[in-house]
Amino acid sequence: MHVVVLGAGIVGLQSAWHLRLKGHRVTVCDPDVAGGATYAAAGMLAPVSEVQFGQERLYPLLVAARREYPRLVEEVGRATDLPTGFLDNGTLLIGGDRSDLERVRDHARVHTEYGLNIQRLATQEIQQREPFLNARIAGGFAAPDDAQVDPRVLCVALRDALSRELDPTEFPGVGPAVEWVAERVERVTGSADGPYAVHTDGGTEWAADRVVVACGMGCTSLNGILSDLSLDLRPVYGDILRLRPRDPVGADRKPVLSSTIRATILGRQVYLVPRDDGEIVVGATVREDGLDGIHAGGVHELLEDAITVLPALRHFEIADITARARPVSPDDIPYVGLIPKAPGILVSAGYSRHGILLAPLGARLGAALLSGETLSSEDAELLAAMNPGRIEREAAPNHSLTQKGPANGNHHR
Amino acid sequence: MHVVVLGAGIVGLQSAWHLRLKGHRVTVCDPDVAGGATYAAAGMLAPVSEVQFGQERLYPLLVAARREYPRLVEEVGRATDLPTGFLDNGTLLIGGDRSDLERVRDHARVHTEYGLNIQRLATQEIQQREPFLNARIAGGFAAPDDAQVDPRVLCVALRDALSRELDPTEFPGVGPAVEWVAERVERVTGSADGPYAVHTDGGTEWAADRVVVACGMGCTSLNGILSDLSLDLRPVYGDILRLRPRDPVGADRKPVLSSTIRATILGRQVYLVPRDDGEIVVGATVREDGLDGIHAGGVHELLEDAITVLPALRHFEIADITARARPVSPDDIPYVGLIPKAPGILVSAGYSRHGILLAPLGARLGAALLSGETLSSEDAELLAAMNPGRIEREAAPNHSLTQKGPANGNHHR
Numbered sequence: 001m002h003v004v005v006l007g008a009g010i011v012g013l014q015s016a017w018h019l020r021l022k023g024h025r026v027t028v029c030d031p032d033v034a035g036g037a038t039y040a041a042a043g044m045l046a047p048v049s050e051v052q053f054g055q056e057r058l059y060p061l062l063v064a065a066r067r068e069y070p071r072l073v074e075e076v077g078r079a080t081d082l083p084t085g086f087l088d089n090g091t092l093l094i095g096g097d098r099s100d101l102e103r104v105r106d107h108a109r110v111h112t113e114y115g116l117n118i119q120r121l122a123t124q125e126i127q128q129r130e131p132f133l134n135a136r137i138a139g140g141f142a143a144p145d146d147a148q149v150d151p152r153v154l155c156v157a158l159r160d161a162l163s164r165e166l167d168p169t170e171f172p173g174v175g176p177a178v179e180w181v182a183e184r185v186e187r188v189t190g191s192a193d194g195p196y197a198v199h200t201d202g203g204t205e206w207a208a209d210r211v212v213v214a215c216g217m218g219c220t221s222l223n224g225i226l227s228d229l230s231l232d233l234r235p236v237y238g239d240i241l242r243l244r245p246r247d248p249v250g251a252d253r254k255p256v257l258s259s260t261i262r263a264t265i266l267g268r269q270v271y272l273v274p275r276d277d278g279e280i281v282v283g284a285t286v287r288e289d290g291l292d293g294i295h296a297g298g299v300h301e302l303l304e305d306a307i308t309v310l311p312a313l314r315h316f317e318i319a320d321i322t323a324r325a326r327p328v329s330p331d332d333i334p335y336v337g338l339i340p341k342a343p344g345i346l347v348s349a350g351y352s353r354h355g356i357l358l359a360p361l362g363a364r365l366g367a368a369l370l371s372g373e374t375l376s377s378e379d380a381e382l383l384a385a386m387n388p389g390r391i392e393r394e395a396a397p398n399h400s401l402t403q404k405g406p407a408n409g410n411h412h413r
Numbered sequence: 414m415h416v417v418v419l420g421a422g423i424v425g426l427q428s429a430w431h432l433r434l435k436g437h438r439v440t441v442c443d444p445d446v447a448g449g450a451t452y453a454a455a456g457m458l459a460p461v462s463e464v465q466f467g468q469e470r471l472y473p474l475l476v477a478a479r480r481e482y483p484r485l486v487e488e489v490g491r492a493t494d495l496p497t498g499f500l501d502n503g504t505l506l507i508g509g510d511r512s513d514l515e516r517v518r519d520h521a522r523v524h525t526e527y528g529l530n531i532q533r534l535a536t537q538e539i540q541q542r543e544p545f546l547n548a549r550i551a552g553g554f555a556a557p558d559d560a561q562v563d564p565r566v567l568c569v570a571l572r573d574a575l576s577r578e579l580d581p582t583e584f585p586g587v588g589p590a591v592e593w594v595a596e597r598v599e600r601v602t603g604s605a606d607g608p609y610a611v612h613t614d615g616g617t618e619w620a621a622d623r624v625v626v627a628c629g630m631g632c633t634s635l636n637g638i639l640s641d642l643s644l645d646l647r648p649v650y651g652d653i654l655r656l657r658p659r660d661p662v663g664a665d666r667k668p669v670l671s672s673t674i675r676a677t678i679l680g681r682q683v684y685l686v687p688r689d690d691g692e693i694v695v696g697a698t699v700r701e702d703g704l705d706g707i708h709a710g711g712v713h714e715l716l717e718d719a720i721t722v723l724p725a726l727r728h729f730e731i732a733d734i735t736a737r738a739r740p741v742s743p744d745d746i747p748y749v750g751l752i753p754k755a756p757g758i759l760v761s762a763g764y765s766r767h768g769i770l771l772a773p774l775g776a777r778l779g780a781a782l783l784s785g786e787t788l789s790s791e792d793a794e795l796l797a798a799m800n801p802g803r804i805e806r807e808a809a810p811n812h813s814l815t816q817k818g819p820a821n822g823n824h825h826r
Binding site: 246 | 727
């Protein structure tokens with residue numbers, strides 16, 4: 001089958017990877033590979049730290065997705081010589097004062113509930129692990145199984161893995177090298193069950209047996225048979241900084257931070273994600289103010305809180321500030337499912353702040369669904385939670401989406 | 414005469430302008446026109462606000478330079494249709510608390526000493542003039558004769574004015590359009606009195622009757638007869654932000670700030686320079702830490718203080734953050750003078766934090782000196798204060814510089 005993937009963010013690229021592994025011929029359309037929300041993301045693989053309270057339906061997805069990463073990284077690593085950006089460095093959850101620590105403790109309880117490894121640390125232990133942290137931190141917890149992946153690095157590796165001819169003895173039944181189209185898709189036409197025609201703003205047209213719609217906020221402005229897709233997605237903006245130490249980290253110079261830090265400081269959240277080259281990613285604001293650009297007040301607060309947590313950051317260089325819109329659904333859970341009126345088209349979008357973590361799960365399940373495979377009951381349950389049909393748009397009640405497809409006949413709301 | 418100008422920052426461009434007005438043929442060499450310290454500068458034309466205490470020899474230069482701007486802007490404005498970026502919007506000097514206000518008062522006294530217009534404002538008057546300022550400001554002063562020029566805008570205008578054929582009835586005796594060489598000059602060779610040969614990193618060579626060395630920190634790494642120039646210049650880094658309002662300023666939307674603000678907040682300095690399109694320039698750090706890049710702690714403090722002064726800035730977009738090295742002499746006064754061992758070569762560098770303000774003075778006097786004109790006694794005195802020979806480098810006592818030239822026989826130390 002020829003599958004055209006709309007969008008080359010973390011979801012589109014991993015979807016293309018799974019589809020190629022299943023033997024499909026894949027074309028990926030995006031004028032700016034990994035340049036959207038993926039480009040901003042820190043890439044924490046921290047199932048519980050990420051969620052907000054009351055998102056019980058989201059936890060199991062995040063926990064399951066965390067388990068997907070080792071396999072993805074191993075597979076991609078076998079297909080390319082490039083680094084995948086995966087780092088198994090754990091998280092410290094810390095609270096600035098007693099009241100902050102109380103909130104962190106609540107988060108820690110959720111770890112335990114979901115069977116995740118979490119350890120209370122004495123302040124001396126925190127200082128021993130991370131001697132450069134502000135000594136006045138009230139306390140914290142270690143989540144040693146958390147990891148991170150640098151999305152920019154991983155996407156370069158994925159792109160390379162997708163572009164190379166792969167050895168079928170190593171990757172049995174693998175499809176051909178992916179074709180890249182650096183154009184934006186404007187509309188998809190065709191009959192309900194396909195084949196489809198994918199039309200780009202460059203005026204080219206691509207025939208497709210199947211289509212994956214993984215273009216984030218772009219999903220809401222497609223024409224043709226996707227014009228009444230009516231996904232309830234809103235842009236939630238985030239600002240994120242990348243700070244670099246003055247002197248490169250190396251054999252003779254240790255980094256000032258080794259664990260990822262999730263801190264609550266006077267009620268505000270900030271995270272610090274240290275890369276293995278010494279770069280520290282500081283994020284992230286959560287804004288619904290419509291500002292595409294970098295938000296001055298947000299950057300101020302991030303720097304304020306990050307420097308409070310790790311005073312040495314004051315002397316770092318601001319290497320990059322990026323602002324992007326995250327595509328967010330009303331319940332913060334992505335939409336992964338087939339379109340009822342065009343069941344050869346898969347939607348995989350709305351990953352919110354969890355895109356990097358959830359991508360391997362959404363991509364694997366979406367690829368299986370599109371290929372008509374039979375899913376395990378556990379996978380079917382996970383997929384059901386992401387059923388686009390669960391949310392009815394008031395404005396367009398007749399155009400709901402469903403996961404009804406070859407392998408999953410249940411329609412969940 | 415053919416004059417080659419090394420460096421197309423604010424000083425090189427204005428030097429080229431004055432030389433062209435005198436009828437010379439001018440070639441300007443720079444791989445990055447107006448891309449150095451000029452690109453960062455806010456462009457406040459505020460003679461006294463800018464200086465630090467104890468720089469008595471600098472004040473008269475700044476005061477004299479402020480008077481040069483109207484003529485420069487008028488001349489350049491006649492030669493091009495482009496805006497010059499000049500705005501006559503005055504400064505408010507404000508103090509955050511009583512102790513800050515005491516420091517501002519000291520600065521205000523210097524205004525009075527130099528005959529500059531300065532008025533004490535009641536806090537109600539400040540609020541009336543600038544209603545969006547933090548209402549808890551202790552007090553301040555108005556310096557209504559201060560102005561600003563947007564260096565990026567002015568340099569585009571200067572470049573255009575230099576590149577056009579000009580009408581000799583409008584500009585009597587004007588030289589031909591300037592020739593631009595987008596290459597870095599590596600060395601200057603030739604006999605003491607010229608002609609000289611200017612060699613670029615692009616491998617080209619330009620014959621020159623006279624040379625202007627106006628390449629800032631680059632002046633310290635020239636070879637040939639300039640290899641023992643031994644200017645005592647050090648890089649003093651600055652970070653500066655450009656913030657933009659969410660909604661463009663226009664007929665129906667007033668800017669949140671009209672005067673330039675120089676604030677002292679808990680002992681720290683910050684300035685806010687509002688452009689006529691609503692952009693607000695926030696600066697600037699003063700660092701000698703050798704970091705070329707953007708300093709995280711510096712940006713944090715600038716945002717902190719700027720938002721304290723003008724809380725609405727929190728909602729602005731960070732359009733730009735720039736870090737550059739200012740070329741600074743030991744006494745913060747530029748070097749403007751001829752090279753004793755090659756008196757056809759003029760040095761015009763080391764303008765420190767005052768480059769935009771001082772440029773028209775340094776450029777006019779330097780061009781006159783290089784052209785062998787007789788200076789007024791006032792001009793001769795101003796030039797004498799910038800005599801490069803005033804500072805002897807310990808390492809190279811025999812290579813001091815002097816302004817000894819056709820019009821100025823005194824050697825000042």
